Structure formats: C-alpha cells, structure tokens
Amino acid sequence: MTVFSNLSFDDHEQVVFCQDKASGLKAIIAVHNTNLGPAVGGCRMWNYESDEDAVNDVLRLSRGMTYKNALAGLTMGGGKSVIIADKNNVDREKLFKAFGRAVHQLSGKYYSAEDVGVSTTDIMIALQETPYMAGLEGKSGDPSPFTALGTYLGIKAAVKHQKGLDSLKGLKISVQGVGHVGYCLCRHLHDEGAELIVTDINQDNLNRVKQDFNAVVVAPEDIYKQDVDIYAPCALGATINDQTLPQLKATIVAGCANNQLAEARHGERLKEMGILFAPDYVINAGGIINVSFEQDYDVKKATTKVEKIYDTLLEIFVKSDEQNRTTNVIADEMAREIIEAAAK
Numbered sequence: 001m002t003v004f005s006n007l008s009f010d011d012h013e014q015v016v017f018c019q020d021k022a023s024g025l026k027a028i029i030a031v032h033n034t035n036l037g038p039a040v041g042g043c044r045m046w047n048y049e050s051d052e053d054a055v056n057d058v059l060r061l062s063r064g065m066t067y068k069n070a071l072a073g074l075t076m077g078g079g080k081s082v083i084i085a086d087k088n089n090v091d092r093e094k095l096f097k098a099f100g101r102a103v104h105q106l107s108g109k110y111y112s113a114e115d116v117g118v119s120t121t122d123i124m125i126a127l128q129e130t131p132y133m134a135g136l137e138g139k140s141g142d143p144s145p146f147t148a149l150g151t152y153l154g155i156k157a158a159v160k161h162q163k164g165l166d167s168l169k170g171l172k173i174s175v176q177g178v179g180h181v182g183y184c185l186c187r188h189l190h191d192e193g194a195e196l197i198v199t200d201i202n203q204d205n206l207n208r209v210k211q212d213f214n215a216v217v218v219a220p221e222d223i224y225k226q227d228v229d230i231y232a233p234c235a236l237g238a239t240i241n242d243q244t245l246p247q248l249k250a251t252i253v254a255g256c257a258n259n260q261l262a263e264a265r266h267g268e269r270l271k272e273m274g275i276l277f278a279p280d281y282v283i284n285a286g287g288i289i290n291v292s293f294e295q296d297y298d299v300k301k302a303t304t305k306v307e308k309i310y311d312t313l314l315e316i317f318v319k320s321d322e323q324n325r326t327t328n329v330i331a332d333e334m335a336r337e338i339i340e341a342a343a344k
C-alpha cells in the first residue's frame with residue numbers, strides 16, 4: 001500500500017496508526033492541516049473491509065475537515081480519526097479509553113468528537129483520558145441537530161438558486177440514511193411541507209421517520225432512481241458515482257454525508273447533467289460550527305453562525321454559474337485561499 005503517493009494523502013501533516021491489544025483498539029488519526037489552529041474532526045467507527053479502505057477514508061475525511069473548517073470561518077485546522085471495529089462487538093469502555101490515550105499522545109494537535117458509529121457517550125469515556133475531546137455532553141453536546149439545521153438551510157439555498165423558491169412545500173426529497181442527522185433533517189423538511197422518500201439499512205430508524213413524518217420507505221438500491229426534486233445523501237460517502245449518476249432524476253444533490261462524490265470528475269458529470277450540487281463539506285458544517293462554540297457555549301451565537309451556510313452556498317452557486325465551473329471546485333478554491341492566507 002502506498003501512503004505518501006496516495007492521492008488522498010494530499011499534504012497531510014501527520015498520520016498516526018494506533019494499536020492497543022488489551023482493548024482491541026485499531027485506529028488511525030490523520031492531521032491534515034493546522035494553519036488555522038489545532039485540527040478538529042470526529043471519530044468514525046466502522047467495520048472496514050480492509051486497512052486500505054480505512055486509510056483512504058480517514059485521509060479523505062481529514063482533508064475535508066480542513067476545507068470545511070476554513071470555509072465555515074473557524075479558527076480550527078482539519079483532522080479526523082477512524083476506529084476499525086464492528087460497533088456491535090466491542091467493549092466501548094475499554095476501547096474509548098484507549099482511544100482517548102492515543103489522542104492524548106498528540107498533545108492537543110488533534111481534537112476528536114463523535115461521527116458515524118460513535119456517540120457522545122463514547123466521547124465522554126475518552127474524555128477520562130484526555131482533555132482533547134469536543135462536542136461534549138453539558139457543553140456543545142451532540143452536533144447532529146446543528147448539522148441537520150445547516151443541511152436544511154443548504155437545501156433551501158439550492159432550491160432558491162435553482163427554482164427561485166423560498167419554500168420547500170410540496171417538493172419531493174429523497175433522504176438516504178435517517179440516523180442522527182438524517183432524522184433531524186427529515187423533521188425540518190417535513191415541518192416545511194416537503195414529501196419524503198427515505199431509505200436506510202436500519203429498520204428501527206426507518207420506522208421512526210415513517211411514523212413521525214409520514215415518509216415513504218424504499219429499498220436502499222432504489223433510492224437513486226426516485227422521481228424527486230432533491231436527493232439528500234445522509235449515510236456514507238461516494239454515493240455519487242458511475243453506477244448511481246445515470247439513475248438520478250433529482251435536479252439537486254444536497255445532503256449531510258461527507259465525501260459524496262466518489263471522484264472529483266463526478267462533480268463535472270453532475271454539472272453536465274444540470275444537477276446542482278451543494279458541496280458536502282460546506283452544507284454539513286453545522287455540527288462543527290456548533291462544536292467551535294464549546295468554550296462558553298452559547299446556542300444563539302452557534303445557530304447564527306450555522307445559518308451563514310445558506311449565504312456561503314448561494315455565493316458558491318453564483319460563482320459556479322458565472323465561471324462555468326463546478327461548485328466543488330469553486331468551494332475548494334475558496335477554502336484554499338483562506339488556508340494559504342493563514343499560513344502567511
């Protein structure tokens with residue numbers, strides 16, 4: 001396996017492989033860039049098929065955090081961690097204490113928080129071993145509702161830009177993944193009168209949105225071909241790819257999942273197809289924005305900053321039209337300008 005020449009490595013400052021046999025911890029911590037401040041990004045626990053998959057995932061997610069934090073106007077760098085494990089088959093107490101010790105060895109260069117497969121309870125366990133944890137219970141707490149708020153406002157920005165509408169009433173929206181963020185997002189969309197078509201691989205999560213928001217449930221493989229206005233990917237990454245693109249009927253792709261494009265060229269393809277793409281790390285920054293208010297937590301200040309996602313996305317959409325370039329390339333350029341300015 002190559003690391004330095006891996007495309008996703010992309011100038012990472014540090015990548016740490018951690019193992020603790022007693023707890024079964026196998027983790028990778030990636031610190032992409034600290035120009036703007038200590039790297040902050042969640043920890044994902046996933047049963048990866050291979051170590052290579054885990055490396056690729058953490059590198060892509062970590063780089064995304066640098067860009068996300070920069071464009072959200074935060075004084076935080078980008079990093080991420082993954083734990084390679086089956087979340088249903090671990091001793092969480094032992095595992096997250098070992099994870100906390102691993103994070104502590106970076107002496108504050110990286111702060112962790114919850115992500116897929118990890119809860120705020122796990123983060124509180126890790127906190128026993130290190131102060132370098134964020135999104136804490138009793139402080140900024142679970143970032144998911146703020147990620148959902150930002151995603152909802154991002155969907156509204158896309159609808160405003162493409163259709164000139166201020167409301168989502170009557171629009172059809174497919175949501176892939178109705179977990180922590182997806183569920184809260186469905187609530188916002190339902191409250192505004194959108195019609196929901198959802199899928200998930202977790203039946204309990206599906207039952208909840210079906211019951212609470214009158215959502216229509218479809219099989220996971222059928223979500224892409226739904227006749228909807230908006231497709232909101234809210235599960236894992238890379239769902240915009242060569243197989244799914246030809247199936248899409250939506251004219252907007254806007255959801256909270258990280259790394260939605262399997263490759264950058266899929267952003268080009270979306271543009272050619274006339275599909276407006278809300279770059280993932282811009283639309284899903286609500287949670288990390290909330291976390292950035294952790295010290296002296298103030299929900300009003302956090303919410304006001306999350307609401308700026310609407311304006312940032314509109315700016316990206318307008319630039320994309322003016323320059324006839326993809327929204328993901330425009331967002332990357334805007335983020336890089338901020339990161340490079342900080343280096344100077």
Ligand SMILES: NC(=O)c1ccc[n+]([C@@H]2O[C@H](COP(=O)([O-])OP(=O)(O)OC[C@H]3O[C@@H](n4cnc5c(N)ncnc54)[C@H](O)[C@@H]3O)[C@@H](O)[C@H]2O)c1
Pocket residue numbers: 114115116117143144145147176177178179180181182199200201202205220234235236237256257258284285287288
């Ligand atoms: N939690 C946050 O604040 C936050 C912030 C930024 C980005 N994100 C991203 O948003 C996404 C969702 O995060 P979350 O915290 O809601 O995670 P979660 O684990 O709570 O929810 C993910 C849901 O997707 C479902 N899922 C997994 N594979 C699926 C598949 N193939 N088809 C359909 N459903 C599938 C899971 O069963 C689960 O219900 C992730 O990509 C995450 O990285 C989350």
